[in-house]
Amino acid sequence: MIRSDRMAAVDRNAEAFGVPRKQLMESSGNAIARAVRDIAGPGASVAVVAGRGNNGGDAFVAARFLDDYDFTVHLLGRPESINSTISRENWDALQTGDYDTEAVTDSRTLDLGDPDVVVDALLGTGVSGAPREPEASAIEAINDSDALVVAVDVPSGVDADTGETPGVAIDADRVVTFHDLKPALADREDVTVADIGIPDAAELFVGPGDLLGLERDPRGHKGDFGRVLVIGGGPYTGAPALSAQAALRAGADLAFLAVPDGVADAVQGYSENLIVDGLVGTRLVPEHVPELLERASDVDAVVLGPGLGDADTTLDAVADFLAEFQGRAVVDADALQVVPDVDTDATLVCTPHQGELQAMGGPSAEDWRERADAVEAFAADIGHPLLVKGAHDVVSDGETTRVNRTGNPGMTVGGTGDVLAGATAAMLSALDPVSAASVGAYANGTAGDLVVDDHGYGLLATDLVDALPDALWGGEDE
Numbered sequence: 001m002i003r004s005d006r007m008a009a010v011d012r013n014a015e016a017f018g019v020p021r022k023q024l025m026e027s028s029g030n031a032i033a034r035a036v037r038d039i040a041g042p043g044a045s046v047a048v049v050a051g052r053g054n055n056g057g058d059a060f061v062a063a064r065f066l067d068d069y070d071f072t073v074h075l076l077g078r079p080e081s082i083n084s085t086i087s088r089e090n091w092d093a094l095q096t097g098d099y100d101t102e103a104v105t106d107s108r109t110l111d112l113g114d115p116d117v118v119v120d121a122l123l124g125t126g127v128s129g130a131p132r133e134p135e136a137s138a139i140e141a142i143n144d145s146d147a148l149v150v151a152v153d154v155p156s157g158v159d160a161d162t163g164e165t166p167g168v169a170i171d172a173d174r175v176v177t178f179h180d181l182k183p184a185l186a187d188r189e190d191v192t193v194a195d196i197g198i199p200d201a202a203e204l205f206v207g208p209g210d211l212l213g214l215e216r217d218p219r220g221h222k223g224d225f226g227r228v229l230v231i232g233g234g235p236y237t238g239a240p241a242l243s244a245q246a247a248l249r250a251g252a253d254l255a256f257l258a259v260p261d262g263v264a265d266a267v268q269g270y271s272e273n274l275i276v277d278g279l280v281g282t283r284l285v286p287e288h289v290p291e292l293l294e295r296a297s298d299v300d301a302v303v304l305g306p307g308l309g310d311a312d313t314t315l316d317a318v319a320d321f322l323a324e325f326q327g328r329a330v331v332d333a334d335a336l337q338v339v340p341d342v343d344t345d346a347t348l349v350c351t352p353h354q355g356e357l358q359a360m361g362g363p364s365a366e367d368w369r370e371r372a373d374a375v376e377a378f379a380a381d382i383g384h385p386l387l388v389k390g391a392h393d394v395v396s397d398g399e400t401t402r403v404n405r406t407g408n409p410g411m412t413v414g415g416t417g418d419v420l421a422g423a424t425a426a427m428l429s430a431l432d433p434v435s436a437a438s439v440g441a442y443a444n445g446t447a448g449d450l451v452v453d454d455h456g457y458g459l460l461a462t463d464l465v466d467a468l469p470d471a472l473w474g475g476e477d478e
Helices: 004-016 021-039 054-064 085-096 135-144 208-214 238-249 261-268 286-296 312-324 333-341 354-359 368-382 416-428 433-455 461-473
Strands: 045-050 070-076 100-104 117-121 148-152 174-178 191-194 227-231 254-260 275-279 301-304 328-331 347-350 386-388 393-396 401-404
Touching (some): 004 021, 004 208, 021 054, 021 085, 021 117, 021 148, 045 054, 054 070, 054 148, 117 135, 208 461, 227 238, 227 286, 227 416, 238 254, 238 301, 238 416, 238 461, 254 261, 254 286, 275 286, 286 312, 301 312, 312 333, 328 333, 333 347, 333 416, 347 386, 347 433, 354 386, 368 393, 368 401, 386 433, 393 433, 401 433, 416 433, 433 461
Parallel strands (some): 045 070, 045 117, 070 100, 148 174, 174 191, 227 301, 254 275, 301 328, 328 347
Antiparallel strands (some): 393 401
8 A cells, every 4th residue: 555645756766767657657548448448348438537637647548548439538627737748748649649639628618428437537646635626516527427437546536545535526436546555445346456567666765756755835934844953972073063964954944962061162163053052071971861851852853872982871871861752863873772672652763884783683684685674674673763774775664664775885984874864863853764764865875976976986974964955955866
């Protein structure tokens, strides 16, 4: 089963991995045509009522597979308003082929005639809320007909993710959905799930489609897109500063740091964009935990671990913090070894490299496919999502597993993991843990690839920080 936002991401990934949307639309149209053939014989009259998006484009293709039917396509709107390039190309193909088509500029004049079958291709899976005009009137006209109704992907007016019908909705006799079942269709017995050729890689590997979830509300205000607290430092100063700067470059609005007094000035010196608060002493200790919990209550995500070191008192403080914390946190570096033994209600993303994973009691595997299976099993065992860094990054929460292929050998330089932790925390402010880890890994690796493309090897972790915006919003494909 797949939600509409995930379906959009998979669709986009398939294109990036070499299967263009135009090819998928041909397969979708063929599947619709097969559904029509299943319920009506050659010569039957078929009326398509199509919207101006890809849902309508799928139905335009179907018409070309049904030459032995009495087929009419009703486009709801003007042809120039078709908002998808490939849908418009398929509309133009119908004109060139002299198919029976009609542009309906006023839905009150929609005349379906007396068809045997109506194909509902008005609204796709990405549409929610009550249908507005002209779609609402068209839905009513379809429901008023005596025809058998074949709905494309989901019946128009039905929320693909919830099954809710906040307004008028198509009363379909049959639904043809693509690639995987949509949640709204789970209890229906009249659904055909059509394989349209989306490769498994589009779901397994992280790609540009996964970035679709980063779109922003233009009416947003400061703080709406994430406040991140980095708890780190003591033996080291650069690691927490890198994580905080990465969080900002990955889209967080504010980055706070809680570091020991002994290094607070040094950490602040890395950037004027950081908000640094000192903790009494030179290392994180259990006495700091109440203050840290209070600070963490005001942010959307925490990064716990960069530069903390592995002193026993510091690890005790990490354990105490996690035992009480109920928010979202990325756990990295030395703090990771504490996680398997702590009972916590926090939502965690753990970001170990292979050595750190084994120190947590996790598996060792060279082949990324074997590692993916092993990481999935270990994530289920410890009850927390993992982002295991490597030539292929593996992300899993024990049920859903993703693999990231961006990145290069130049990223073995120190500090790249700190950048990843900060970028992932920015994503965790708004996304679910698996999505946040997947996008964080993809962005970090893509940033490394951009730097190497421009300058060759010898990159620095700070280079990745500066390249993160282009990796996330620069329009680069894998």
